[in-house]
Amino acid sequence: MSLFRKPQPITVIALRDAPDLVTSLRRALETATDAERPGLERALALTEDVAERPDAELRGRWVRRHLDAAGYEGPADSVNAIRVLRQAEPGLTLLQALTYARETAAAENTPL
Template identity: 80%
Template sequence: MSLFRKPQPLAVHVLRDAPDVVTALRRALETATEAERPGLERALALAEDAAERPDEELRGRWVRRRLTEAGHEGPADSVEAIKILRRAEPGLTLLQAVTYAKEAAAAKA
């Protein structure tokens, strides 16, 4: 094993549907009745907020969900949490699991 090997890409990809949802909500607002408008405007604000979230935050939420499902209540970046992540997602390398765990801990702070 070389210390200078090429870094592996992250295995958890963040899927972003929020821009498509924002576009659809804006279109719906164009033809909305006065009764529909407040709900659509609120939905649009929420979708715009979601579209602005960084990938690290979304991966952090993914990690916390996995840990909660496993019953883990300790820190997201603990050794036990990293073991749980690797058991839950066998394709994760140690480096990936540690990176995700650190993102989750930083997002919670």
């Protein structure tokens, strides 16, 4: 095995169904009754919010869910966190786990 091998493609893909959901909710609002309208409007607002989030944020949430499920509470980019992440998802390479952990830590350290 070479230290200079080509990096493997990142295997975590952020699934983006939100745009389709936004379209469906807008169509449903066109024919909604007065009783249905408030719930559909709220669902549409929530879905539009999720649709605007960047992929790095979605990957960060994925990482944090895995760390939380394993009972890990420390920084997302520590050696222990990367070890936990790779144990939870054995298909992740070290480079992938490190990249995701760094994205997660950066997102968690960014003030709102």
